[in-house]
Amino acid sequence: MRLPRLENAGVDAWLVRLFDSIDEANMPWLMALCRRCEDAFGTALVDLVPSYTTLLVHYDAARLSADEARSCLASILADLHPDEDAAAGAIKELPVWYDKSVGPELERLMAATGLDRQALVELHAGHEYRVFALGFAPGFAFMGSLDERLAMPRLDTPRQRVPAGSVAVAGRQTSAYPRQSPGGWNLIGRTPLTLFDQHREEQSYLQVGDRVRFKPVDRAEFERLGGDTRPVAATQEARS
Secondary structure, eight states: OOSSEEEEOSTTEEEEEOOSSOOGGGHHHHHHHHHHHHHHHGGGEEEEEEOSSEEEEEEOTTTOOHHHHHHHHHHHHHTOOOOHHHHTOOEEEEEEBOOTTTOTTHHHHHHHHOOOHHHHHHHHHTSOEEEEEEOSSTTOEEEEOOOGGGOBOOOSSOEEEEOTTEEEEEBTEEEEOSSSEEEOSEEEEEOOSOOBOTTSSSOBSSOTTOEEEEEEOOHHHHHHTTOOOOOHHHHHHHTO
């Protein structure tokens, strides 16, 4: 089907499908669409949820009908241009302690890639990632694109509890768990940063469009920054 297209997503939302494949080049278009929607919908806009290829536009149905919202989006799409400045994104740095006690799948990746721990860490931390979407849990940032040598499928059996701050990979994506939660991604390290705080003005530390760099730190620096050094197995037992 022809793109872009509008898909009804309920009584108060439209899904704008701009692309059919994941590509960092999508970002200037998606960010431009976000900015245009904010201007055009004004106070009738409830929420915008960008993803790799789509934008979910949630509006106030008491102020706009579905047809009016659709007409507004169609008008925006007819004259949409990429916003390179908005897509540049803020640079965010995440210190990470890469250690098998907090990253139990490090050895799995080492066996799969044939790389030693140092080379694997350099490969993961040597790339700047873009935040394409937030979801799954508040503050959970889907980042890409991971070097194909590190691409690993999710675990066959997800963990019931993944410790907050756990840095992980799955497919060609990487992320860090903002809170303790279930999860099936491959854990390779942990960051001491608080990635989501409902009391902050900007609750999520990472935002769509951000450029993220992982910075390897040793245990001493991780502890100095307030990191939890308990092994993954210990955090499971402590909360069983």
